[in-house]
Amino acid sequence: MKKSIRITAIYLIIIFVAVSLIGCASLKKSSGSSSSSGSVSSSEPLTGNWSMSRVSIEPELPSAVPDFIVDQVIPKSSTWKISSSGSQLKITYGGRSTWFNPMGIDINGKSTSASEGDDKKSCVFTGGGSVDIEKLPAVMSFIGDVRNISAGYSDEVGVTLTSQDKISAVITFDATGSYVSSDASKSFSYHGTITYSGKRK
Numbered sequence: 001m002k003k004s005i006r007i008t009a010i011y012l013i014i015i016f017v018a019v020s021l022i023g024c025a026s027l028k029k030s031s032g033s034s035s036s037s038g039s040v041s042s043s044e045p046l047t048g049n050w051s052m053s054r055v056s057i058e059p060e061l062p063s064a065v066p067d068f069i070v071d072q073v074i075p076k077s078s079t080w081k082i083s084s085s086g087s088q089l090k091i092t093y094g095g096r097s098t099w100f101n102p103m104g105i106d107i108n109g110k111s112t113s114a115s116e117g118d119d120k121k122s123c124v125f126t127g128g129g130s131v132d133i134e135k136l137p138a139v140m141s142f143i144g145d146v147r148n149i150s151a152g153y154s155d156e157v158g159v160t161l162t163s164q165d166k167i168s169a170v171i172t173f174d175a176t177g178s179y180v181s182s183d184a185s186k187s188f189s190y191h192g193t194i195t196y197s198g199k200r201k
Contacts, residue, residue, distance in 0.1 A: 043120070044084045044089070044120060045120055045121060045161055045164070046082050046089065046116075046120065046121070046122075046123055046159060046161055046167070047082050047083055047084050047089070048081075048082060048200055048201070049079055049080070049081050049200070049201040050079065050080045050081070050082065050167055050198035050199065050200060050201065051077070051079055051198060051199050051200075051201050052077065052078050052079070052080050052169065052196045052197070052198040053076065053077050053196060053197055053198070054074065054075065054076045054077070054194065054195075054196055055195040055196060055197055056193075056194070056195045057070070057074065057192065057193075057194050058192065058193045058194075058195075059192070072101055072103065073100055073101050073103060074099075074100055074101075074194060075093075075094065075101065078093055078094040079094055079201065080092065080093050080094070080169075080198065082123075082159070088114055089114045089116055089123050089125075090112075090114065091112075091114075091125055091157065091159075097109070097112075099155075099157060099171055099194075105131060105133055106131070106133075107129045107130075107131055108129050108130045108131065108132075109127065109128075109129035110127050110128045110129055111127070112125050112126065112127040113125070113126050113127070114126075121160065121161040122158070122159065122160045122161065123158075123159050124156055124157070124158045124159075125156065125157040125158075125159070126154075126155070126156050127154070127155055127156075128152070128153055128154035128155055129152070129153060130150075130151065130152040130153070131149070131150070131151050131152075132149070132150045133149050134147055134148060134149075135147045135149075136149070145181055145182055146179055146180075146181050147179065147180050147181075148178075148179060148180040149177065149178075149179040150177050150178050150179070151175055151176065151177025151178075152175070152176060152177060153173055153174060153175040153176075154173065154174050155171065155172065155173035155174075156171070156172050156173075157169060157170075157171050158170045158171075158172075164200075165199060165200040166197070166198065166199055166200070167197070167198045167200075168195070168196070168197055168198070169195070169196040169197075169198065170193065170194075170195050170196075171193065171194040171195075171196070172191075172192070172193050173191070173192055174189075174190070174191050175188075175189070175190045175191075175192075176188065176189045176190075
């Protein structure tokens with residue numbers, strides 16, 4: 001039982017703070033754009049609003065992790081917006097700069113870089129960040145004594161246009177860190193992949 005709780009804690013810490021992909025860009029919601037968000041740009045076919053649906057999480061999370069927690073942190077559905085600023089593509093996820101919901105935890109994020117394919121039909125957004133928190137949010141109190149959490153992560157979000165109105169997205173992330181549980185210091189390391197599919201809105 002203790003081992004299961006420990007594994008659950010590690011996964012949840014990673015879900016909350018690390019993950020990923022292109023998390024933690026210092027992107028801000030634009031205000032007052034009058035252009036049609038659903039329009040297709042011939043020069044930048046990836047731009048627009050996309051209705052995204054989560055397809056898979058690998059490796060699968062332990063059954064001890066409640067589905068409602070997973071779905072809050074890694075949304076089953078969301079609207080992603082890809083826009084162009086000069087020669088650089090930018091992306092937001094349901095109005096956030098991170099593809100995951102940090103659940104109120106402050107993330108020290110790196111600036112996100114975008115590497116667009118020559119054919120303009122694919123782009124990889126690369127980022128990362130770190131976090132230091134004294135304890136998990138109250139909603140996670142059932143896990144037990146987990147505190148002094150320190151983690152760092154890197155992530156990539158690869159977006160590919162599969163047709164004029166459809167995209168696929170693969171998020172890969174690596175996270176490492178440490179935490180204290182029952183007065184003992186523990187460390188963790190994790191690599192994960194999350195897949196989404198999307199339709200143009």
